[in-house]
Amino acid sequence: MSDPEGFLKHGRTPIPRRPVDERLNDFAEIEATRDPAERTAQATRCMDCGVPFCQQGCPLGNPIPDFNEAVATGRWRRAWDQLRSTNNFPEFTGRVCPAPCEAACVLGINDDPVTIEHIEREIAERAWAAGWARPVLPRRRTGHHVAVVGSGPAGLAAAEQLNAAGHHVVVFEKADRPGGLLRYGIPDFKLDREVLDRRIRLIERAGVTFRCGVEVGTDPTWRALHSEFDAVLVAIGAMQPRRLEVDGADLDGVVLAMDFLEQQNRVVAGEDVPTRERIDARDKHVIILGGGDTGSDCLGTSLRQGAAHVTQIELFERPPSERAPHTPWPRWPHVFRTSSSQEEGGEREWAFMTTRLIGEDGRVTGLEGVDVAIHHGDDGPRLEPIEGSERVLKADLVLLAMGFTGVRAEALFDDGLATPSPRGAIAGDDRHRTTKPGVYVAGDAMRGASLVVWAIRDGREAARTIDADLCGRDRLPAVGMDARF
Secondary structure, three states, X not given: OOOOOHHXXXXXXXXXXXXXXXXXXXXXXXXXXXXHHHHHHHHHOOOOOOOOHHHHHOOOOOOHHHHHHHHHOOOHHHHHHHHHOOOOOHHHHHHHOOOHHHHOOHHHHOOOOOOHHHHHHHHXXXXXXXXXXXXXXXXXXOOOEEEEEOOOHHHHHHHHHHHHOOOEEEEEEOOOOOOOHHHHOOOOOOOOHHHHHHHHHHHHHHOOEEEEOOOOOOOOOHHHHHHHOOEEEXXXXXXXXXXXXXXXXXXXXXXXXXXXXXXXXXXXXXXXXXXXXXXXXXXXXXXXXXXXXHHHHHHHHHHHHOOOEEEEEOOOOOOOOOOOOOOOOOOOOOOOOOOHHHHHOOEEEOOEEEEEEEEEOOEEEEEEEEEEEEEEEOOEEEEEEOOXXXXXXXXXXXXXXXXXXXXXXXXXXXXXXXXXXXOOOEOOOOOOEOOOOOEEEOOHHHHOOOOHHHHHHHHHHHHHHHHHHHHOOOOOOOOOOOOOO
16 A cells, blocks of 8 residues: 555546547547556555455456556556456456446545546556557467457457467457457447557467458358367357337438447448448437447437437436445446536436337438336336326437347357357356357357456456366466466
8 A cells, every 4th residue: 555545635536538629529539648646646545455345346356456556656567467467458448447346446435436447548558658568478289279259358358368378269250350349339439449459469469360251150150160169159249239119210310329330430440431321410410219338429429420419318217416225335336427428418318218200201300209207116117108298309310229138149049059048148157158068158148238347257257168178177267366377
C-alpha cells in the first residue's frame, strides 16, 4: 500500500474525455490519458484490502490491488506483468468493460470506487508503447490441432492460450477480417480498430492461423471440421436478435442495431459500402428501441452521422439514482447510468411500449406507443398500459437494439455436435464440454449475450479444458492464476 491515506487525500476524478463538440465530428476514441501525477493519485486510492472484493468481482480475477500498487509506485512494467498474467487483452477490457470490479470495490461502500478500468487502459497503453506486449510463444509443440470457430474475445483468448500451450491452432471466421463483435459490433469511438489489429498481429506472430471468409457449417461442415481436428471450440457468439413483434415492423427504415453498427464500422475502416446501401441517420428523426450498451452505441453513431433528433426508448422504468436495495454491495448495482454517448445528446424515454409503427409508401414515418406502469411480482414484471397516454413519435429511422435471444447454430445441431440449451444457446458443462466428445463451447455461444470480460474468461477456461483433455492433465492455469509461460 503506497499511501495508507491515499483514499482520504484524493477523490475519484472523472475519466478524461475529449470535448463533446470535438468528438462528435469524428469516430476517434473519446477517452484521453491522464497526466502522470493524476494517474499516480488515482492508483493510490486503492486501499489494498485484506479481502480484495474487486478481484472477486472481476470475472478474470485480475490482481487489482497488486497492479494499483505498482502504478502508484511508478513500476509500470511490473503492473503490466501482473495484469497480463490473468487477462489476455487488458487493452480491450480497459476500454469496453462495464467494470464489475469497480462495483465491488470496498471504497465504493461509502465513497466513489477506484478507477480500475481506466488504470487498466493506462497500463496496457504504456506496455504497447514500450514494446512490452510480445507474442506468447510456445516452448514446444504438442502435435495436437485445435479448431476455434469464431474470432471474438472468447475465441481469441482460447486461441492464444492453446497456442501458448503448444497446440496448433486455426481460427475460423466467417467475416472477411477477424475480431467478431470487437471489430463489427463496437464503434471505433470506444475501441479503435488499430487496438484490435495490433493484438491480432501479435497472436499471428505467436503461431495462430486465421482463416477468414469461412462459413463453418456450410463449407466445411461441422462434421468435417470435427473429423479433421483433435478438438473444436465453438465461440460463435449469440447473434440471434430479438425482433419487434408489432404491425409495421417490416417497413423500410426499421433496422437491426447490429446491421447499423457493422456497416458504419466498415465505412470507418475504409471498406467499400455503396452509398445507396448505407443506413444513414443524417437529418433524420431516429428512434432507438433499447436502453443498453448496443442502444447507446447506436445513439453515438447516429449523432456522429448528423441525425436531426435521436430518442432512445427503454421499456422499463428509470433506475434509481442510488444503489437499489435488491443489489447491495458488492453486487452489480441497479442504478441510473449515463453513457458517454448519452452525454453527447439525444433524449431518453422510460417505461414506454411500442404498439405499432406507422409508414407511408412502405417507409416508416412514426412510432406509436403508450406509457406503461410496471408492477413487480414474484413471477416477474407486469406491464400495464396507462390509459390516455398514447402518443406518436416522429421516426424516419428505427433502430432495434433490444438484445439477443440466442445462437445461430442450426447446422451444428443438425450435425449432432451439440445440443441447444433452454436459453437458446449451446449446452455445455462446467468445463465447457458439449454433448459431443471433442467439441467445446465458450463465450456468448454458451452463456448468452454477455460481456467481453466474461467471454475472455470463458475462452481461457475452455482452453484449459481442451488442453487437459488432449494432454491428460491440467497444465493451463485456472482463472485468476498466473498464466505466464
